[in-house]
Amino acid sequence: MSKALDRSADKASQHVLRQAEKDSVQLSWDRLEMMQPQCGFGDLGICCRNCRMGPCRIDPFGEGPQVGVCGANADTIVARNLLGHIAVGAAAHSDHGRDVAHTLALVGEGKAHDYGISDKAKLLEIANIYGISIDKKTDIEIAKEIAEKALSEFGQQHGELKFLSRAPKKRVEVWRKLGIMPRGIDREIVESLHRIHIGVDNDYKNIINHGLRCSLGDGWGGSMIATDLQDILFGSPEPIRGKVNLGVLKEDQVNIVVHGHEPTLSEMAVKACQDPKLLELAKKNGAKGINLAGMCCTANEILMRHGVHNAGNFLQQELAILTGSVEVMMVDVQCIMPALTVLAQRFHTEIITTSPKLKFPGVTHIEFKEDRAYEVAKSIIRRAVENYKKRDKSRVNIPKETMDLIAGFTAEQVKNILGGRFRGTYRPLNDAIISGRIRGIGGVVGCNNPKIKHDWAHIEMVKELIKNDVIVLQTGCSAIACAKEGLMTPEAALEFAGHGLREVCETVGIPPVLHMGSCVDNSRILIAAAEVVKEGGLGEDISDLPAAGAAPEWMSQKAISIGMYFVASGVYTVFGGAQPVLGSKNVTDYICNELEDVVGGRFEFEEDPIKAAHLMIGHINKKREALKLKPMMHAIASN
Ligand code: BF8
Secondary structure, X not given: OOOHHHHEOOHHHHHHHHHHHHOOOOOHHHHHHHOOOOOHHHHHOOEEOOOOOOOEEOOOOOOOOOEOOOOOEHHHHHHHHHHXXXXXXXXXXXXXXXXXXXXXHHHHOOOOOOOOOOOHHHHHHHHHHOOOOOOOOOHHHHHHHHHHXXXXXXXXXXXXXXXXXXXXXXXXXXXXXXXXXXXXXXHHHHHHHHHOOOOOOOOHHHHHHXXXXXXXXXXXXXXXXXXXXXXXXXXXXXXXXXXXXXXXXXXXXXXXXEEOOOHHHHHHHHHHOOOHHHHHHHHHOOOOOEEEEEEHHXXXXXXXXXXOOEEEOHHHHHHHHHOOOOOEEEEOOOOOOOOXXXXXXXXXXXXXXXXXXXXXXXXXXXXXXXHHHHHHHHXXXXXXXXXXXXXOHHHOOOOOOOEEEEEOOOHHHHHHHHHOHHHOOOXXXXXXXXXXXXXXXXXXXXXXXXXXXXXHHHHHHHHHHHHOOEEEEEOHHHHHHHHHOOOOOOHHHXXXXXXXXXXXXXXXXXXXXXXXXXXXXXXHHHHXXXXXXXXXXOOOOHXXXXXXXXXXXXXXXXXXXXXXXXXXXXXXXXXXXXXXXXXXXXXXXXXXXXHHHHHOOOEEEOOOHHHHHHHHHHHHHHHHHHOOOOOOOOOOOOO
């Protein structure tokens, strides 16, 4: 019997999964099965490979060793391993931010002619936050200073990261009191690595608290720099229509899939696909056009800004190649499966790496350079156009499913849409929450994971939340999952939202689920939360808000860093499945209970998406009560 229905909730993916079964193609789901049973010590976080006295492992049943060779116990080992994950996740996001700042610096120096300043308002806003005077300066001069300031924050040794001042005052006080204001982005990551070296930090709370600090350097630092500087360079997103799912691949066109995270190159690919000479060449080669489609977070970036169609999320990267219709999959960094190259060899698909940070042995590497960005993009598109001739049309098998969506809801756009472009304000949102039309705000983000039926947990959770009048903000692969289900159309409010939320969505003309971008754009959710606090009537801190976060299908280290900075910012955050901490009762207790008294937010682990949604709703209700808000206008929906 086919396993496709158990593996994915998405019809397009099921279609390709069935084909893969027929052809005996090995995919991530199969590799997961082959990996069983997975290492229980790793799962519980109680193995340590940090030095050559080890590897050590703690016996979870209490019968064998309870300390490693150096004497580290389960608490120390689990906390250290978790801090390692946070540091890696924060590094990935922040290195992305660094690259964007570097591109802006090159623009400022006149060395990256293919880019310019696309959002002057954002340029001035960020200059103001950084305290850069704009008097008698050109945009380019201001951009140069912003880039220098942003780049300096990576290696900054003392003081505080500037963007943290965008958080509510009370929140900043919490961080200062606890001594977890990040000083520099890289500094906190390096210190994390130092602390987990053999014989350094042994106090699990001290280790986790540094994890909070390091993650704040991601959310309110590296990721926020990535988001805001990308807005300056490429333009801030505005609500825009698009299409999502594998059906956006075209049978009669050259298909190029851009996969990864950093939009510096994919922005150029968007332009290069419209190059008249390349279009002409495509026609000469028998194709009707050049079709660019995105995958994972770089897809979210170009969808948000240009409406470029989105071919799917993390678990669909292998499936896209299996359609036999992809001429080139061009990748940059993060979430690129090493399995792609083996799979591509079955077809004519060429994988092209573009970042010096990510190469595959024997795979074409065309290095991206900011100073000749358009040229590089064109050369890759040309390869794809030439490769079209090698496509075996008899093996093309593109699922027909696509779905419309509206993307492009930034913190600023939500404000403008609610309050009107000329008097942008969060007042209507706050009032809707205060009056009991909207119960609260849910941030549902994160990855896919073959351990959980693809997309299923995202969709179930989000439907349950909106049914109960919780407006949902989304990013990353989670956003793509719900977009495919049709939850990001205004009509979705009529079909799926509770009465109160539906009224608000109908009045304003927005979907009940708002696509806020890629994973670095979780920083947009932080800013939106800070704005809601600033607007007044819902407490003085993010931790006062009737709001909750979730990552129902999480798998990456970046997801752990994101979760940590949400918790550190005061948000109750539910992960669909435990982080590797259960081997230490103390660490689990600290991050899932005690942290609430420390930073106002905490983790919860719950695999069942409906139960998880109700945990979020319960938390939101608790916050509503604490704020003495009016009862909800409409009763809670039953299951
Ligand atoms: O950065 S959601 S699977 S693509 S890690 Fe990766 Fe997870 Fe997708 Fe976006 Ni984020």
